[in-house]
Amino acid sequence: MNKDPLQSCTFAATERRIDTTCRRFPEFPRNPAVLVRLIKRIHQQVHDAANAVLRRYGLNHTDYNILMMIYGSDGAGVSPGELALAAGEKGANLTRICNALHDGGLIARAPSAEDRRKLALTLTAQGIALVERLLPDMCRLLDAQTQGLDATQMAQAEALLKHLLGNAEQIATGPMAGDAP
Amino acid sequence: MNKDPLQSCTFAATERRIDTTCRRFPEFPRNPAVLVRLIKRIHQQVHDAANAVLRRYGLNHTDYNILMMIYGSDGAGVSPGELALAAGEKGANLTRICNALHDGGLIARAPSAEDRRKLALTLTAQGIALVERLLPDMCRLLDAQTQGLDATQMAQAEALLKHLLGNAEQIATGPMAGDAP
DNA sequence: ATTATTTAGTTCACAAATGAATATTTTATT
DNA sequence: AATAAAATATTCATTTGTGAACTAAATAAT
Numbered sequence: 001m002n003k004d005p006l007q008s009c010t011f012a013a014t015e016r017r018i019d020t021t022c023r024r025f026p027e028f029p030r031n032p033a034v035l036v037r038l039i040k041r042i043h044q045q046v047h048d049a050a051n052a053v054l055r056r057y058g059l060n061h062t063d064y065n066i067l068m069m070i071y072g073s074d075g076a077g078v079s080p081g082e083l084a085l086a087a088g089e090k091g092a093n094l095t096r097i098c099n100a101l102h103d104g105g106l107i108a109r110a111p112s113a114e115d116r117r118k119l120a121l122t123l124t125a126q127g128i129a130l131v132e133r134l135l136p137d138m139c140r141l142l143d144a145q146t147q148g149l150d151a152t153q154m155a156q157a158e159a160l161l162k163h164l165l166g167n168a169e170q171i172a173t174g175p176m177a178g179d180a181p
Numbered sequence: 182m183n184k185d186p187l188q189s190c191t192f193a194a195t196e197r198r199i200d201t202t203c204r205r206f207p208e209f210p211r212n213p214a215v216l217v218r219l220i221k222r223i224h225q226q227v228h229d230a231a232n233a234v235l236r237r238y239g240l241n242h243t244d245y246n247i248l249m250m251i252y253g254s255d256g257a258g259v260s261p262g263e264l265a266l267a268a269g270e271k272g273a274n275l276t277r278i279c280n281a282l283h284d285g286g287l288i289a290r291a292p293s294a295e296d297r298r299k300l301a302l303t304l305t306a307q308g309i310a311l312v313e314r315l316l317p318d319m320c321r322l323l324d325a326q327t328q329g330l331d332a333t334q335m336a337q338a339e340a341l342l343k344h345l346l347g348n349a350e351q352i353a354t355g356p357m358a359g360d361a362p
Numbered sequence: 363a364t365t366a367t368t369t370a371g372t373t374c375a376c377a378a379a380t381g382a383a384t385a386t387t388t389t390a391t392t
Numbered sequence: 393a394a395t396a397a398a399a400t401a402t403t404c405a406t407t408t409g410t411g412a413a414c415t416a417a418a419t420a421a422t
Contacts, residue, residue, distance in 0.1 A: 011346055014267045017253030024252065025316055031335045032323035036227055038342040040246075043224040044269035045349035046217055062378080065221075071205065072198030081400060086195045088225035093379050095402055117387045117400040135206055142213035145348050149341070154212045157341040160334060161219040165192055167326050168226035232380095243408080262370060274409050276372055298370045298417045 011041065035164070046145060053141055057134045058104075062089065064138070066097055070107065070123050071131050077120030079112065106130060192222065216345070227326060234322055238315045239285075243270065245319070247278055251288065251304050252312050258301030260293065287311060 014037055022028050050061040059067070065087045070078050084094045098121065101107045106127035112118035123131065146154065195218055203209050231242040240248070246268045251259050265275045279302065282288045287308035293299035304312065327335065 010266055010350060011343060013263070014250075017250055017267070019253075020255055021249065021253040025313065027320050028316065029320055029323050029327075031332075031339065032327040034339055035327060035335070035342065036323060037246075038339065038346060039220060039224050039227065041269045042342060042346050042349055043220050045346065045353055046220065049349065049352050060378085065218075068202065069195075069198055072200075072202040074201055079400080080402095082194070085191060086198070088222045090380055091401065092381075092403080096378080115388070115400085119401075132206065135209065139208050139210055141352070142210050142217060144352050145345065146210075146213040146216060147348055148344060151212075153341060153344075154216070156337060157345075158212065158215055158219065160330070160338045160341070161216065161223060162192060163329060163334075164326065164338075165219060165223050165226065167328055168223055168230065169191060171230050171322070171325050172226055241408085260370075261372095271410060272371065273373080273411080277408080296370085296418070300371075 011038065014041075039164075049141060049145070050138070053137050054134065056137075057130060059130075059134070062087070062093075062097055063101060064134075066094070066101065067106065067123065067127060067131055070121055071128070075122075077110065077112075077122040079118040079120065081118070083121070101127075192219065195222075220345075230322060230326070231319070234318050235315065237318075238311060240311075240315070243268070243274075243278060244282060245315075247275070247282065248287065248304065248308060248312055251302055252309070256303075258291065258293075258303045260299040260301065262299070264302070282308075 015034060018028075018030055018033050018037070021033075022030050047061050050064065054060055054064050066083055069083050069086050080091065080094045080098060083089070083098075084091050087094075089097070098107065098109070102109060105124055108122050108124050110120045110122070112120045149157065196215060199209075199211055199214050199218070202214075203211050228242050231245065235241055235245050247264055250264050250267050261272065261275045261279060264270070264279075265272050268275075270278070279288065279290070283290060286305055289303050289305050291301045291303070293301045330338065
């Protein structure tokens, strides 16, 4: 019956550990560390919850993300590369997932007309039907996950997270990205 | 030379797909979906960047998280269960990771005195040395990942993310958590 | 006390994800 | 036009992560 999710979460212990770390190693940046750990924890919980829901439909969260990316692309189909980028998966993993979705009759692969290196992935009728059958459940889940945030907070969160993503992508292509002898 | 990380990110395509989805399936909640996908993308990028840095030290991001949890716990040691919760990993995975860290001479395991079911994990001298050797690099990374956010924004982000985590944890223990016949 | 229930950790079989190497096609360079 | 470079997707070996079944210890219930 805890009505205040702000206080009920299990993050306090982690926060204490970060504070202790700051005392042992003063340069350790508390706030960035807190944000990164929050992101990780939320991601894990969201992933688990989605898996629990989607299992009923024979899918997992990754499958769902891929299907939804295709569902959200008008007509012409999406290439594995675009999907990998959009879904935050590596190419090799995408091949595996798409193999499974294809074997399950949910997606179709066609070689792309303009660029024969690319594939155009589309949903089959069966794929569309499955997506629209599970979407009500997933909508409920998404709403529950963001319950208690008003429009302003939602917009704030979106802006802040986009900033973080921008930073992260800059790092990935920037000077910190490996390669010191 | 893109000075505005807000606009340089590759998220626009995903956002367009979400909008398309909303047109095809009007109940689909745009803002929650955006937030969840942002979280996933950020997590993935953060994870990759950390892995790139930590590889030089023979570790990966998960190992690092575990070591840091122990590093941040005053003295008495942490149990695998606490770590699993704090690090967002499942128990089975923790056993494997701790085996590796133990084999590498970085952590020590001792049966807990009060409760003989529990283990108390501590860092060895070697583990502490490694942590303090890699921390400067990781501090730089954390700062880069949150660059451009002032204290207010950082606090806002923290509050909003804690809210989301609270929601997610409530779902995990709540009515949506599986088990319909 | 004795028996159940819960909690902590591990094991094991399997699923999911990754890095590195490869084949093929496109684009740039000469 | 011929060749070099970059991009797309796949394969394969390995690492990383998970659910379910299991053991042992603590706690609750009878």
